[in-house]
Amino acid sequence: MKTILEVTGLNFSFERSRPVLQNIDFRVSEGEYLGIVGGNGAGKSTLLWCLLGLLKAAGSIRFFGEEVSKKALARIAMVFQNPEDQLFMPTLLDDVALPLVNRGSQICEAQEMALDKLGELGLRDFAGRPATTLSIGERKRAAIAGALSASPELLLVDEPTAELDGRPARQLADLLAQLAVTAIVTSHHLDFLRMFTSRTLVLSKGRIVANGPTPEILGNQNLLQAADLI
Amino acid sequence: MPALLVLSAAVAVAFMRNTGWVTASLPVGLVLNISSRRSISKAMRAMLPVALFVLTLILLQWLYRRPEPLVAAKTLAVFWLTTAAFRWVPWSGLAGAIRPGSRASAFILYLLFVRHFASILVVEAGRLLRARSRAVQKPYGHWAFRSLASALVSLFVRAATRAERFYSALLLKGFVE
Numbered sequence: 001m002k003t004i005l006e007v008t009g010l011n012f013s014f015e016r017s018r019p020v021l022q023n024i025d026f027r028v029s030e031g032e033y034l035g036i037v038g039g040n041g042a043g044k045s046t047l048l049w050c051l052l053g054l055l056k057a058a059g060s061i062r063f064f065g066e067e068v069s070k071k072a073l074a075r076i077a078m079v080f081q082n083p084e085d086q087l088f089m090p091t092l093l094d095d096v097a098l099p100l101v102n103r104g105s106q107i108c109e110a111q112e113m114a115l116d117k118l119g120e121l122g123l124r125d126f127a128g129r130p131a132t133t134l135s136i137g138e139r140k141r142a143a144i145a146g147a148l149s150a151s152p153e154l155l156l157v158d159e160p161t162a163e164l165d166g167r168p169a170r171q172l173a174d175l176l177a178q179l180a181v182t183a184i185v186t187s188h189h190l191d192f193l194r195m196f197t198s199r200t201l202v203l204s205k206g207r208i209v210a211n212g213p214t215p216e217i218l219g220n221q222n223l224l225q226a227a228d229l230i
Numbered sequence: 231m232p233a234l235l236v237l238s239a240a241v242a243v244a245f246m247r248n249t250g251w252v253t254a255s256l257p258v259g260l261v262l263n264i265s266s267r268r269s270i271s272k273a274m275r276a277m278l279p280v281a282l283f284v285l286t287l288i289l290l291q292w293l294y295r296r297p298e299p300l301v302a303a304k305t306l307a308v309f310w311l312t313t314a315a316f317r318w319v320p321w322s323g324l325a326g327a328i329r330p331g332s333r334a335s336a337f338i339l340y341l342l343f344v345r346h347f348a349s350i351l352v353v354e355a356g357r358l359l360r361a362r363s364r365a366v367q368k369p370y371g372h373w374a375f376r377s378l379a380s381a382l383v384s385l386f387v388r389a390a391t392r393a394e395r396f397y398s399a400l401l402l403k404g405f406v407e
Contacts, residue, residue, distance in 0.1 A: 054398050073401050085392065087398035088346035094325035102404030130322075150404070186327060 001029035004154055004182050005051070006118040010059035012050050013041075020046050021057065021206045028182060029094035035048040035073070035214060036186040038203035039228035044186035045081065048156045051184070052078060052211050063154070074103065077152035079161040083143035087131035092118060092142050095131065114149055121145045122174065123197070137168035141175065148179065155181045170195070188229060203225050236262060240311035243304060259310030268316040280309045292364035311330050316345060347396060354388050 010024035021043045028034050038044045045207035050057040053068040061068045063076070067088070080086050089095040093114050118124050121141045131139055140160060147155060160170045170190055176183065177196035187193050191202060193214065200217040202210040204227040210217050217223065224230045243255045267273040284302045291297050324342065328335040362381045366374050 049398070052398070052402075054401070070401060073282075074404065076402075078398075078402055080395060080399065082395070085395040086348065086402070088396070089325050089342060090321045091303070091325065099403045107328070114351075149404075 001033065003027050004030050004032075006060075006062045006065075007051070008060045008062075010047075010061065011055050012046060012055060012057035012069060013074060019206055021050065024059070024208055026208065028184060028200055031180075032183055032199060033176075033180055033197045034075075034184045035197035035200040036184060036203060036228070037188060037193060037200060037229060039188060039189060042203040042227075043206040044188075044203055045158050047159050048158050048184070048186060049230070051156060052076060056164065074150070075153045076156065077147035077150065077154070078156040079140070079143045079158065079160065080099060081162050083131065083136075083139040086143055086146060087139060090130055091128050091143075092123060092134075093127040093130060094214045096146045096149045097143065099146065114145075116197075117149050118142075120148070125201060135168075136163050137172065140164070140168075140172060144175070144179075149221075153182065153185040155179070157183060157185040159186055159188075161187055161192050180221060194218050202229070204228065233315045235319075236311050236315035236318065237272040240308050240315060242397060243307045246304070247300075249300060253308040254301055255272065255311070256303060259307040259314070262314040263310035276313070277310075280306065316348075317346075321345065343396075343400075348395065349398075350392050351385075351389055354392070356386055358385055358388075 005028040007024055010019040010021055010084075011019060013019040024047065024129070028209050036044050036047065047054065051056040051061060052073065053061070053070060053184035060077065063072050063216065068076075087095045089098060093111060096117055097110040098109070100113055101107060105113070114205070115124060115127060118127050121144060123142055125144060126134060126138065126142070131142055134142065144157070159178070160172055164172065169189065173192050173195040176185065185193065185197060197214045199212065200210075200214045201208050202217060202223060209227055210223050221230065238257075239255070243259075246252050246255075247372060264270055264273045265279075267276070285306050287305065288297075288299075288302050291301075321342075321361055324338050328338055345404065358381050362377050366377050
């Protein structure tokens with residue numbers, strides 16, 4: 001399968017004495033669902049920000065063979081841990097249509113596509129409502145709709161189960177499993193990742209301590225214990 | 231349209247140098263601000279933070295023996311006018327007026343961003359101050375002031391973090407430099 005993303009020798013620190021990410025190497029192939037697990041402070045979210053190029057890290061991040069730049073952001077989408085940060089328009093429809101309008105689509109066309117995307121995620125009836133009136137689970141789905149509206153080639157999802165309990169988390173996993181995209185999903189919710197990822201990386205104290213098929217990694221109790229995940 | 235007029239008035243007041251005009255803008259701003267809200271008591275409560283800010287400003291000017299009453303008056307008038315204008319903006323219809331690449335669109339998006347960020351700040355400030363009021367027993371004294379100062383510093387840090395994320399979201403939505 002074609003490699004979409006290749007990360008080699010990635011290092012990042014906010015302060016020199018305290019590295020957040022150290023010697024990170026991994027690849028993501030087209031159509032793959034990669035899970036990144038790690039305890040609090042393991043560096044999962046920081047890794048995603050580095051992949052977007054919004055945090056300057058040492059090492060190489062190649063997206064379709066080219067170094068990640070701000071222009072590459074048009075091909076990558078991200079769903080933030082807190083959906084409030086990316087849903088800021090007066091209605092959900094505007095929020096989902098905005099990336100399309102920004103990239104040159106006509107308003108009517110963008111709104112039609114946004115409505116379709118909201119429909120796919122079961123939010124068509126909420127199109128005219130502001131994000132603030134939705135539940136946290138609906139807001140997460142709306143953020144996913146907004147991220148997917150411009151048909152990105154890579155989707156990054158940061159802690160999608162944060163603030164969600166059992167049922168909405170399961171619904172979100174089902175939804176993510178149905179999307180036809182390449183995705184990297186960070187979480188410390190192991191059962192959630194087990195439902196739809198094919199491969200999992202384990203991050204501990206900023207290093208990758210394991211990388212392999214999800215059932216194998218998440219079935220290794222000693223490994224999960226050492227990474228403070230159970 | 232009334233929102234745009236009031237907003238333009240606020241911008242004009244910010245650049246005014248004539249004491250008479252700034253003084254005249256105070257009662258106008260106050261009346262408009264009160265009329266934009268549902269009740270006078272709500273309007274008064276909302277004015278408390280800015281009133282405290284202006285009082286602190288006057289105190290500092292007095293301490294440094296550089297009284298600039300015009301700055302304090304402008305702060306109040308601009309606050310009253312802009313908050314009234316923001317209440318009258320037809321937000322739900324605004325996004326439909328966006329035309330890619332036009333100057334008006336840039337202005338509309340700017341207004342939407344300011345409104346979103348202001349609402350985040352208000353929510354964050356509310357949470358922080360509620361948490362502080364639960365933790366502090368006495369409304370005065372060393373710990374009361376120290377905790378208030380820490381809460382305000384923390385609010386700035388949170389605001390900066392949220393602003394960074396918001397900026398990232400804008401980049402991801404296609405606002406590439």
